[in-house]
Amino acid sequence: MKEIMNYVNRWYVFVLALVISFTLAFFYLKYATPTYKITSTLLIEDDKNKGEGILKGTPFGELDMFKTAKTVDNEMEVLRSKDLLMKVIKSLDMQVSYKVKRPFQKKELYGKELPVKVVIHRLKKGAYSKQLSLKVVDEDSYMLTDSNSHKLYRFYQLVYQPDFVISVEKGPAFKAKFEEVFFNFNDVKKLAEAYNMSKLSVMPVVKDANTIVLSLEDAVPQRGVDFSKYLNCNV
Numbered sequence: 127m128k129e130i131m132n133y134v135n136r137w138y139v140f141v142l143a144l145v146i147s148f149t150l151a152f153f154y155l156k157y158a159t160p161t162y163k164i165t166s167t168l169l170i171e172d173d174k175n176k177g178e179g180i181l182k183g184t185p186f187g188e189l190d191m192f193k194t195a196k197t198v199d200n201e202m203e204v205l206r207s208k209d210l211l212m213k214v215i216k217s218l219d220m221q222v223s224y225k226v227k228r229p230f231q232k233k234e235l236y237g238k239e240l241p242v243k244v245v246i247h248r249l250k251k252g253a254y255s256k257q258l259s260l261k262v263v264d265e266d267s268y269m270l271t272d273s274n275s276h277k278l279y280r281f282y283q284l285v286y287q288p289d290f291v292i293s294v295e296k297g298p299a300f301k302a303k304f305e306e307v308f309f310n311f312n313d314v315k316k317l318a319e320a321y322n323m324s325k326l327s328v329m330p331v332v333k334d335a336n337t338i339v340l341s342l343e344d345a346v347p348q349r350g351v352d353f354s355k356y357l358n359c360n361v
Contacts, residue, residue: 164350165341167331168358170201198330202338205328205357211318214356218349220317221246225308232308236346240297241304242268249311252289259308260294262301268294 204210215221222244225232235241242260261269267280272287279285285292290311321342331337340357344350 161343161345162347163343164354166354168338170198170336202328206322208318211321212314215314215317217356221312223310226305236349238298241299243295243297245293248291250289253311254313259306261306262304265302
């Protein structure tokens with residue numbers, strides 16, 4: 127009974143701990159970057175019936191040369207291949223990531239949300255470590271900022287830097303007074319490796335089925351949907 131009373135007398139400690147826990151949970155849920163899971167299915171065409179239709183009932187109908195030409199296992203390997211992943215990454219212009227400031231975090235922009243678009247003409251290894259930003263000045267120009275300088279450029283003008291050559295175009299969400307946009311360059315090979323190793327899951331629906339399930343997680347749901355579509359179309 128004495129031990130119980132000791133806990134009761136210190137009730138304020140438990141209340142304080144609960145308040146702190148709920149406060150931390152609230153701010154985490156409010157400001158943490160959410161990720162979304164995108165799932166799609168892909169039906170693999172089976173060619174074995176083409177061979178069996180002519181030779182069914184003959185000894186040749188059982189030969190491996192008339193079996194499925196495009197197996198599920200082979201298709202899964204193709205979908206995971208770095209060459210295909212790099213092709214999709216380039217098709218979606220994922221070599222550049224864009225963000226804008228929000229309270230306690232930065233929001234990533236993609237697709238129709240982009241006020242500007244950075245076009246890469248040449249990149250060197252040193253470009254991947256750079257953190258850059260640009261601010262639209264007016265309809266014709268913008269201010270490019272890196273850790274060392276601020277310089278005014280015109281849209282579509284070539285920007286020559288030691289580690290990169292780029293130009294900046296107006297995006298679908300362009301406004302003459304848009305907020306500052308932060309951007310960085312992504313190594314396409316490393317990004318493809320990340321999808322190959324962990325970000326992309328390729329599994330058959332059930333064993334020996336000819337349907338594959340593709341699933342991936344992305345902080346930008348539309349980008350995840352587009353990635354899945356492009357992956358299917360390029361197989």
